[in-house]
Amino acid sequence: MVPAFPRSLAAVLMILCCCNSQLVVDYDIALFNGEVSRLATLVWLSPAYCLFEKWVEQRGGELTMRSSASVQVELLREDNATFVLPQRYSVPFCNDFSPKPAAVSTPLAYQMGPNVACIDGSCIEHVLPGQRFRVRYIIYSVSEEALVTTKWSAPIATRDDPPSYSSIDADTTPRSGAMVVITTVLVVALFLLLLGFASMLAARSKFAR
Numbered sequence: 772m773v774p775a776f777p778r779s780l781a782a783v784l785m786i787l788c789c790c791n792s793q794l795v796v797d798y799d800i801a802l803f804n805g806e807v808s809r810l811a812t813l814v815w816l817s818p819a820y821c822l823f824e825k826w827v828e829q830r831g832g833e834l835t836m837r838s839s840a841s842v843q844v845e846l847l848r849e850d851n852a853t854f855v856l857p858q859r860y861s862v863p864f865c866n867d868f869s870p871k872p873a874a875v876s877t878p879l880a881y882q883m884g885p886n887v888a889c890i891d892g893s894c895i896e897h898v899l900p901g902q903r904f905r906v907r908y909i910i911y912s913v914s915e916e917a918l919v920t921t922k923w924s925a926p927i928a929t930r931d932d933p934p935s936y937s938s939i940d941a942d943t944t945p946r947s948g949a950m951v952v953i954t955t956v957l958v959v960a961l962f963l964l965l966l967g968f969a970s971m972l973a974a975r976s977k978f979a980r
């Protein structure tokens with residue numbers, strides 16, 4: 772029978788899917804505070820709020836596992852190199868109104884940069900201006916089993932825009948101040964040099980007389 776093979780194949784695929792305990796979900800990875808969160812070598816990301824709850828909801832996981840689970844942030848650079856943030860985070864509560872054990876410190880934002888680690892921990896690389904990364908969050912259980920993974924986000928870029936006029940002003944004021952000092956020192960030095968030269972000439976002409 773012709774349809775038998777595809778049907779068994781489908782069964783095998785289904786078993787494979789079910790055995791793979793990792794859940795991949797749609798999740799909106801957002802900047803922590805809009806455009807302000809994008810800097811030249813660093814981007815602030817909103818923490819993985821409610822991602823753990825998605826796993827609990829869809830896989831019947833246990834809420835009690837929250838305190839031992841951790842969030843890893845993975846990054847996919849434009850050249851397809853993969854990195855992770857050097858730090859794991861505790862699983863945040865779904866909203867700010869949930870009661871929190873005092874011991875749990877959840878950062879307000881995840882700091883992507885200025886350094887990111889190679890996925891195997893063998894290197895550290897710098898985040899550069901105008902670089903684009905796709906981001907995904909993975910929640911690991913205490914036994915390092917990936918419980919839930921988000922899909923890769925749209926590319927998130929660090930800032931690479933020319934500085935605004937106000938920042939140019941702020942940048943160049945101290946510099947032009949230093950320039951004035953250097954110019955003054957040079958002028959004085961030149962004046963002293965000429966003075967020395969002139970007195971040397973005067974002394975020599977007096978000597979010659």
Ligand SMILES: *[C@@H]1O[C@H](CO)[C@@H](O)[C@H](O)[C@H]1NC(C)=O
Nearest residue numbers: 847848849850851852853905
């Ligand atoms: C990255 O991977 C994607 C999909 O595998 C491929 O289309 C793309 O050309 C790769 N980019 C680079 C820079 O290798």
